[in-house]
Amino acid sequence: MTDNPKEIALELKDKLLQRFESVLPHFESDESDFFVNKRKKAIEAFKEVGFPSTKNESWRKTDLKPFLLKDYSFSFTENNNNQIPSAYKCNINQFDTDLFTMVNGKWVNGSDGVTTYDNGTVVASLSTAKIAFPEIFEKHFGQCVVNERNGLIALNSAFYEEGYFIYVPDNVSHNTNLQMVNIIETNQNILTNTRNIVVLGKNARLKLVHCDDSVDNQYSFINNVTEICLDNGANLDFYKLQNKDDEAVVLTNTFVRQDSDSNFTSNTVVLNGGLIRNDTYVNLNGGGANADVIGLYLMDNKQIVDNHVFIAHNVSNCTSNQLFKGIVDNEARAIFNGHTLVKQDAQQTLALQNNNNIQLTNISKIDTHPFLEIYADDVKCSHGATVGQLDMEAMFYLMQRGICERNAKMLLMVAFVGQIINKIKLPNLQKSVDELVRKRLKGELSSCEQCSIQCAEPDKPLHFDIDMSKV
Amino acid sequence: MLQIKDLHVSVQGKEILTGLNLEVNAGEVHAIMGPNGTGKSTLASVIAGNENYEVTKGEIIYNSKNLLELSIEDRAREGVFLGFQYPVEIPGVSMTNFMRTALDEIREYRGEKPLSAAQFLKYMKQKKALVEMQDKLNNRSVNEGFSGGEKKKNEIFQMAMLEPKLAILDETDSGLDIDALRIVANGVTKLKSPENATIVITHYQRLLDYIVPDFVHVMYEGRIVKTGDKSLALELEEKGYDWIKDELKA
Numbered sequence: 156m157t158d159n160p161k162e163i164a165l166e167l168k169d170k171l172l173q174r175f176e177s178v179l180p181h182f183e184s185d186e187s188d189f190f191v192n193k194r195k196k197a198i199e200a201f202k203e204v205g206f207p208s209t210k211n212e213s214w215r216k217t218d219l220k221p222f223l224l225k226d227y228s229f230s231f232t233e234n235n236n237n238q239i240p241s242a243y244k245c246n247i248n249q250f251d252t253d254l255f256t257m258v259n260g261k262w263v264n265g266s267d268g269v270t271t272y273d274n275g276t277v278v279a280s281l282s283t284a285k286i287a288f289p290e291i292f293e294k295h296f297g298q299c300v301v302n303e304r305n306g307l308i309a310l311n312s313a314f315y316e317e318g319y320f321i322y323v324p325d326n327v328s329h330n331t332n333l334q335m336v337n338i339i340e341t342n343q344n345i346l347t348n349t350r351n352i353v354v355l356g357k358n359a360r361l362k363l364v365h366c367d368d369s370v371d372n373q374y375s376f377i378n379n380v381t382e383i384c385l386d387n388g389a390n391l392d393f394y395k396l397q398n399k400d401d402e403a404v405v406l407t408n409t410f411v412r413q414d415s416d417s418n419f420t421s422n423t424v425v426l427n428g429g430l431i432r433n434d435t436y437v438n439l440n441g442g443g444a445n446a447d448v449i450g451l452y453l454m455d456n457k458q459i460v461d462n463h464v465f466i467a468h469n470v471s472n473c474t475s476n477q478l479f480k481g482i483v484d485n486e487a488r489a490i491f492n493g494h495t496l497v498k499q500d501a502q503q504t505l506a507l508q509n510n511n512n513i514q515l516t517n518i519s520k521i522d523t524h525p526f527l528e529i530y531a532d533d534v535k536c537s538h539g540a541t542v543g544q545l546d547m548e549a550m551f552y553l554m555q556r557g558i559c560e561r562n563a564k565m566l567l568m569v570a571f572v573g574q575i576i577n578k579i580k581l582p583n584l585q586k587s588v589d590e591l592v593r594k595r596l597k598g599e600l601s602s603c604e605q606c607s608i609q610c611a612e613p614d615k616p617l618h619f620d621i622d623m624s625k626v
Numbered sequence: 627m628l629q630i631k632d633l634h635v636s637v638q639g640k641e642i643l644t645g646l647n648l649e650v651n652a653g654e655v656h657a658i659m660g661p662n663g664t665g666k667s668t669l670a671s672v673i674a675g676n677e678n679y680e681v682t683k684g685e686i687i688y689n690s691k692n693l694l695e696l697s698i699e700d701r702a703r704e705g706v707f708l709g710f711q712y713p714v715e716i717p718g719v720s721m722t723n724f725m726r727t728a729l730d731e732i733r734e735y736r737g738e739k740p741l742s743a744a745q746f747l748k749y750m751k752q753k754k755a756l757v758e759m760q761d762k763l764n765n766r767s768v769n770e771g772f773s774g775g776e777k778k779k780n781e782i783f784q785m786a787m788l789e790p791k792l793a794i795l796d797e798t799d800s801g802l803d804i805d806a807l808r809i810v811a812n813g814v815t816k817l818k819s820p821e822n823a824t825i826v827i828t829h830y831q832r833l834l835d836y837i838v839p840d841f842v843h844v845m846y847e848g849r850i851v852k853t854g855d856k857s858l859a860l861e862l863e864e865k866g867y868d869w870i871k872d873e874l875k876a
Contacts, residue, residue, distance in 0.1 A: 553716070
């Protein structure tokens with residue numbers, strides 16, 4: 156080991172390259188050439204570009220380097236006796252989802268790792284799906300990824316082992332909500348590369364909840380790639396809840412490919428985490444497609460959250476909306492980078508971009524960069540960003556009516572984030588997120604001890620002294 | 627109830643109130659009039675606890691307590707209410723949430739149990755009737771998109787909800803049409819009791835036809851320079867302020 160940061164960062168890259176050599180025989184024995192060749196190509200790309208640094212334009216504001224210095228262990232191919240941590244055996248009745256859990260990057264549900272519903276919908280571990288559904292899998296795997304020059308994506312493509320595979324056939328409206336929980340619980344500093352594939356056939360519908368949780372204050376590094384393919388008329392509601400401890404790094408790259416009249420709504424709620432970066436790439440490839448990419452972040456201490464959204468209007472008559480709101484406390488940092496590209500022939504485009512921030516301290520930092528790149532002439536596009544403090548006039552007004560400073564702040568902050576929470580279309584999830592956010596804003600939730608949805612005691616109704624929203 | 631003695635107040639180094647004296651007793655209605663920029667709204671803000679103003683000298687005693695030592699919210703809980711000249715819009719906070727939170731905290735301060743949801747709704751309905759306010763306002767955000775008249779009605783509605791001992795109404799009549807003025811004034815009159823007091827800050831005698839004052843004060847250059855009964859307001863309406871200024875110079 157060395158104390159020179161640059162060398163250690165190099166070391167992690169070298170260690171990964173070496174590791175690839177040692178696990179390659181395993182991949183070669185288990186997988187067809189189709190997959191092995193993709194991995195080899197990816198590791199070459201990773202070897203060439205490495206981890207992103209602040210020299211990369213899109214990483215200029217987020218320095219990954221300090222997070223690469225930890226001594227991570229890699230879990231690839233190791234035998235896995237993971238159990239769901241007891242704390243996670245929670246009552247999910249209230250939330251009405253089918254729950255699938257991964258612990259430390261490994262799938263724990265069912266021995267065969269595949270669930271097939273009567274309507275033909277499939278939920279499977281990635282490794283199972285590769286074998287059980289080769290046709291659909293090979294047709295979609297790697298198809299949505301548009302940026303192989305990104306070192307993290309290359310790394311993921313070389314090493315991915317597990318993740319979830321969801322397929323909803325044509326014209327199927329899947330009526331149970333699926334909840335995928337990704338927990339890190341280990342006494343090692345773990346680095347995982349998870350890969351998810353979600354495929355919705357023509358006019359298929361699905362509501363999907365993705366949770367990233369951790370229970371220990373161990374360093375962890377999740378490098379996730381999710382590919383989402385929406386065929387004509389498909390409709391996906393994708394909710395992402397990220398409640399990690401302060402030592403956790405979560406980097407997600409989500410690629411969405413949308414055909415005509417499809418609808419994609421993603422709502423990402425970041426409650427906690429050391430470094431959380433979510434890159435979302437949406438390609439609107441068919442007329443009438445709509446993408447709503449919205450999110451909320453509440454950061455404190457020295458946490459960093461970075462949301463990058465790229466939406467490409469490749470054809471005419473599509474709509475998109477980016478809306479991110481956040482509250483940043485202490486020395487935390489929030490970065491928003493929204494990029495909407497309207498191609499030359501993409502007439503009649505409607506595209507909105509907005510990022511609103513409340514800064515609770517003057518040592519917190521917000522970088523916001525809403526950006527439109529338009530080559531068509533008949534479009535409606537707007538973008539905007541605000542960074543501000545709580546409205547002191549409103550504070551005085553509330554306090555003049557007898558409300559203490561703390562509750563007045565709470566009312567204003569809850570009101571501020573309410574715009575995002577109100578867009579959650581699953582009533583119980585909306586309620587839970589609302590409660591979590593209130594808890595978070597009151598400083599009572601640093602890192603959830605359970606899965607995001609069910610806090611401490613599921614049977615006990617949570618009490619908030621200002622929660623009278625149901626009156 | 628309220629004794630203000632030799633009150634000096636500055637904002638950003640500029641002295642606005644220059645030795646103001648005022649005494650208000652339970653059951654009384656006081657009107658404060660005076661030209662623009664003489665410190666009427668400053669007085670209201672200082673009593674309510676607005677931290678943008680610095681009290682450099684003097685004292686405010688309220689029900690035997692040193693009011694200046696109380697926090698904004700404790701002043702409110704002790705019964706001080708300010709009807710704002712420009713009520714602020716608060717998007718995302720519903721009127722119901724707002725009033726429920728305020729009432730709960732005030733009741734807790736007084737050692738009373740919170741109202742149940744049903745009791746609260748009933749109570750709110752009663753108070754809304756007082757200012758002829760519509761039900762749909764319940765779920766709307768505080769003052770958001772309210773017309774000028776609705777905002778002022780909303781102030782009186784809040785006053786009815788919180789039952790203050792000392793209500794200061796800062797130009798509650800400005801921006802109101804005749805009907806709204808009548809409704810607002812009637813609301814204030816109905817809320818009047820021997821136990822509470824009202825200070826009405828206004829430019830116009832018109833309001834005082836409805837809310838009949840026991841005392842009329844004229845403020846000029848940061849203090850009260852003349853006090854009379856309701857006939858003083860009529861005299862001001864007729865003659866303006868110049869004669870008072872002349873009196874002061876003489």
